[in-house]
Amino acid sequence: MTERIRPSSENPWYWSDGDEPIVLLGGTDKDNLFQWTGARLEDHLDDLVEAGGNFVRNTMSDRKDGDVPPFARNEDGTYDLERWNDDYWDRLAAFLDATAERDVVVELTLWDQHDLAGSRWDEHAWNPVNNDTLPEDSLPVTGGDHWQDRIAFFRTVEEDNEPVLTHQERFVDRVLEHTLDYGNVIYNVTNEGWAGIEWELHWAEHVSDRAEERGVHVEVANMNMNPGESVEKVVDHPDAFSYVEVSQHNQHFAGASGQDHWDTLQAWRTNVEDAVGARPFNNVKIYGGFDGGKDAAGDADQAVRWFWRNVLGGCAACRFHRQVAGGDEGWGIGGSERALTQIRSVRAIEQVVDFPALTPREDLLAAAAPDEAYCVADPGDAYVVYFPDGGDATLDVEAGSYRLRNLDAEAAAWTDEETVEVTSELSVNPPERPNQVVVLTAEP
CATH class of the missing domain: 3.20.20.80 (Glycosidases)
Incomplete structure (x- = not known):
């Protein structure tokens, strides 16, 4: 060290x-x-x-x-x-x-x-x-x-x-x-x-x-x-x-x-x-x-x-x-x-x-049942949402252009990636399998 x-x-x-x-x-x-x-x-x-x-x-x-x-x-x-x-x-x-x-x-x-x-x-x-x-x-x-x-x-x-x-x-x-x-x-x-x-x-x-x-x-x-x-x-x-x-x-x-x-x-x-x-x-x-x-x-x-x-x-x-x-x-x-x-x-x-740099922000999640999704964020810059068993949630996001990625934590592999334009809310729904992570990062 x-x-x-x-x-x-x-x-x-x-x-x-x-x-x-x-x-x-x-x-x-x-x-x-x-x-x-x-x-x-x-x-x-x-x-x-x-x-x-x-x-x-x-x-x-x-x-x-x-x-x-x-x-x-x-x-x-x-x-x-x-x-x-x-x-x-x-x-x-x-x-x-x-x-x-x-x-x-x-x-x-x-x-x-x-x-x-x-x-x-x-x-x-x-x-x-x-x-x-x-x-x-x-x-x-x-x-x-x-x-x-x-x-x-x-x-x-x-x-x-x-x-x-x-x-x-x-x-x-x-x-x-x-x-x-x-x-x-x-x-x-x-x-x-x-x-x-x-x-x-x-x-x-x-x-x-x-x-x-x-x-x-x-x-x-x-x-x-x-x-x-x-x-x-x-x-x-x-x-x-x-x-x-x-x-x-x-x-x-x-x-x-x-x-x-x-x-x-x-x-x-x-x-x-x-x-x-x-x-x-x-x-x-x-x-x-x-x-x-x-x-x-x-x-x-x-x-x-x-x-x-x-x-x-x-x-x-x-x-x-x-x-x-x-x-x-x-x-x-x-x-x-x-x-x-x-x-x-x-x-x-x-x-x-x-x-x-991220902080726990469960308040940014809507339409998620208990233990369905967990969120940490630096609003306007990055959001990470963990789904223990798949599911879907609505994420309150500052307006802008973002790169949306899905990670399968059981394979340590990215499974999907796209650019999205967000005005205020974004529906996040990863694959219906355990331990999926959605990552949203602001485009430069």
Whole structure:
């Protein structure tokens, strides 16, 4: 990257690595992407970049097959939290180099609570019975197998659990030693956070303080399980959280679908703008998997619709959530060909319009049913209308001569193009198939 990623001074709804606002798009098959090495990592990144992607997620997790932990082991197999496993950190360094070389922005999550869920805790390095560093009674565990049963680990700040907090900070400091030199990294404190504002503020401030000591400024957010809480905390703590992470809005369990998905996003944007000014809205996870997906996640068709409503709705960053080999895990469509095609489609539209220059304008649409069409526009210059399932609508357009194009987002291909003269209204009716986009641009 030419400069450190930051909110655009020209349009702070979006990110910038210079003067121009940019739209961040991604889709990858693994959340802790740094754990992949060599060609497996580089080929995956190359596929993303070739499609126009420039955004990935990276959790500092070590729970999947083939992952390595951050800590070294003793001869008896226990972990030593005061000695590092070089393989873990070498993988992180290689990942950072690979993304920086490709101008790919990394949203890095420090704590993923699913790492400690259920039976994973039994073998995890942080469990005092598995290391020779923490007092055995320092992290009491309640019964059950939900990730909130690891509550003691995420209460170290408010309970002043110094023995554990010291090593948590040591771990985060090691992450920051690697990442602060890279301008393509932004930070997310916790995945699906529930532990409370004390935990979230502690780590947000810790990251910012370490960055300041290094002489750099970084961007930090927190992702709550309830996306509305993420918005509220940016409003309440604007100095700690510099962008809004609303990923959980893109699934069934805590999110919304259809027109409600769009309307809620727009209400949040208004709230943030009124309270603290425009800030980037990120969606590092857009759920919805193949083969019907998980009940909580939704299916692949819904994933595509969430993606397009976010892009047109003014979000700064959108990434399709992970899939596994064969696409059978059900949480997302990741770096699949369908996901990459959607990214190509957005980039095709960007060849003729400047997305950050457009604003959501549902008021310009008439005769459209709820969830039938979504509009963004710079009136008199450009209009983009997304149809999730085909349909027709009447668009209120400033008088003039325009180039009218139809894009099939499932093929990343323009399907029709003509010049039209408009006096005040234009009927737009793309082909009756899913995910069609009508683009209207003023003729010179």
